[in-house]
Amino acid sequence: xxxxxxxxxxxxxxxxPGRVEAVRNVSFAFxxxxxxxxxxxxxxxxxxxMRILATLDLPSDGxxxxxxxxxxxxxxxxRRLIGFMPDHxxxxxxxxxxxxxxxxxxxxxxxxxxxxxxxxxxxxxxxxDGIAHKPATSLSKxxxxxxxxxRCLVHDPQVLILDEPSAGxxxxxxxxxxxxxxxxxxxGKGILISSHILAELEELCTAVAIIERGQLVxxxxxxxxxxxxxxxxxxxxxxxxxxxxxxxxxxxxxxRFRAILxxxxxxxxxxxxxxxxxxxxxxxxxxxxVLLRAIVEAGLPVSRFTVRGRNLEDxxxxxxxxxxQ
Numbered sequence: 001x002x003x004x005x006x007x008x009x010x011x012x013x014x015x016x017p018g019r020v021e022a023v024r025n026v027s028f029a030f031x032x033x034x035x036x037x038x039x040x041x042x043x044x045x046x047x048x049x050m051r052i053l054a055t056l057d058l059p060s061d062g063x064x065x066x067x068x069x070x071x072x073x074x075x076x077x078x079r080r081l082i083g084f085m086p087d088h089x090x091x092x093x094x095x096x097x098x099x100x101x102x103x104x105x106x107x108x109x110x111x112x113x114x115x116x117x118x119x120x121x122x123x124x125x126x127x128x129d130g131i132a133h134k135p136a137t138s139l140s141k142x143x144x145x146x147x148x149x150x151r152c153l154v155h156d157p158q159v160l161i162l163d164e165p166s167a168g169x170x171x172x173x174x175x176x177x178x179x180x181x182x183x184x185x186x187x188g189k190g191i192l193i194s195s196h197i198l199a200e201l202e203e204l205c206t207a208v209a210i211i212e213r214g215q216l217v218x219x220x221x222x223x224x225x226x227x228x229x230x231x232x233x234x235x236x237x238x239x240x241x242x243x244x245x246x247x248x249x250x251x252x253x254x255x256r257f258r259a260i261l262x263x264x265x266x267x268x269x270x271x272x273x274x275x276x277x278x279x280x281x282x283x284x285x286x287x288x289x290v291l292l293r294a295i296v297e298a299g300l301p302v303s304r305f306t307v308r309g310r311n312l313e314d315x316x317x318x319x320x321x322x323x324x325q
Contacts, residue, residue: 001068002029003190004053004159008062011048021214022048025062028209028219030192032158035185037201038194039316040211046194047087047163049211053192054084054161066159080108083152087164087194091136091147098123098132101150108155118154126150126180142173149180160184162193166200178204202312212320222312229315243268243280246288248295249304250275260298264291 011023023045030036040046051057053064055075064071066078091100101123105115123129126146131139136147145165152160162181166174174197181204185191195201201208202222209219218228243266250257258272266282281291285307292305 003032003034003067004192005029005065006049006053006062007065009049009052009059009064010061011045011052011057012060023052023059023211024214026211026214026216027062028216030190030207032190033185033188034206035181035191035193035204037205037208037312038192038211039198039201039208039312040194041320044211045214046211050084050161050163050192050194054082055079056084080155081158083155083157083160085148085152085160085162085165087167089144089148091139091144093137095136096133097128097136097139097147100136100147101128101154104151105154110155118156122150122153125153125183141168142170142177145169145173145177146180149177153184158189160189160191160193162191164194164196166195166197174200198312198316208312210316210319217319218315225319226312226315229319243282244288245308246279246281246291247304247306247308248277248279248302251301251303254300256298257300260295260300264294267291 006026006028009023009026010021012019012021014020026045026049028036038046038050048057052059053066053071055071055078058072066081069078069081071078092103095103098119102115102119105119110118120129123132126149128143128146128150131143136144139147149162149165152162160181166177169177178200181191181193185206193201193205205222207219207221208225210217210225218225220228248261253275254260257275257277258270261267261270261272261277261279264281266287267279269278269280271278281288288307292302295305296302
């Protein structure tokens with residue numbers, strides 16, 4: 001059985017003509033040691049779903065199950081298994097970094113040497129031990145996110161629910177945060193993470209779920225979702241003429257690089273810089289294979305030929321319509 005299951009989850013707000021169906025019959029699951037990306041436009045229902053899973057809201061219908069326990073019927077037991085990181089938080093005024101983490105350790109019932117060990121351990125893991133006595137409100141965005149993660153981890157939960165944890169982080173902070181999540185997954189924790197940075201999720205996640213207007217559009221491994229997007233494209237003939245972006249790298253510069261690319265039918269927007277080029281090319285895999293063969297037969301030493309349009313970002317664009325509630 002999966003560590004976490006979202007079962008036919010629905011949540012509506014209000015009644016009558018003004019009723020808003022924030023989440024409608026959403027189901028997905030993820031395992032211990034897995035990282036599931038939760039993707040959708042603003043207002044799609046991601047945060048509502050995550051709050052229900054974190055026992056902070058009640059569903060109108062359906063349920064969430066964590067380690068075999070219902071978040072509705074056994075909320076108190078489930079809370080001890082979950083670490084929830086909201087999309088925005090502010091540390092308590094006048095609390096140091098260590099005091100802030102210690103407050104949550106006490107809130108989870110940790111005492112004495114056990115609490116001290118837990119606080120020290122998560123501070124070291126999140127690399128906060130060097131600023132333990134610094135005011136928590138004075139931290140940078142990246143360090144505040146580390147502090148929020150430490151708060152989530154202090155009671156050693158089995159499940160982490162992270163709502164936009166890398167929003168506003170600089171590139172180095174995002175990379176370091178991803179590394180922390182990989183370590184946690186290797187420790188056996190199940191992680192649900194929402195983000196608008198789809199390239200980051202594609203690199204990090206073992207599975208993804210896409211939601212739009214409160215309804216699940218696709219769920220599965222990254223490869224399965226990309227396959228669903230490709231099938232959706234092939235089922236819509238009007239979209240097959242849209243060009244894909246192709247990136248080409250040569251082992252060495254070639255004086256006729258631009259000319260050879262520009263001469264090919266179906267190719268446009270050729271941009272060449274030294275031994276690197278990007279272009280737009282119509283057609284599917286067969287046509288792109290013909291293009292690659294023609295470039296090689298022309299004597300260009302191709303070291304990389306990448307067709308964008310098969311990544312998670314393009315899958316998201318193919319499977320959603322850009323609608324909001």
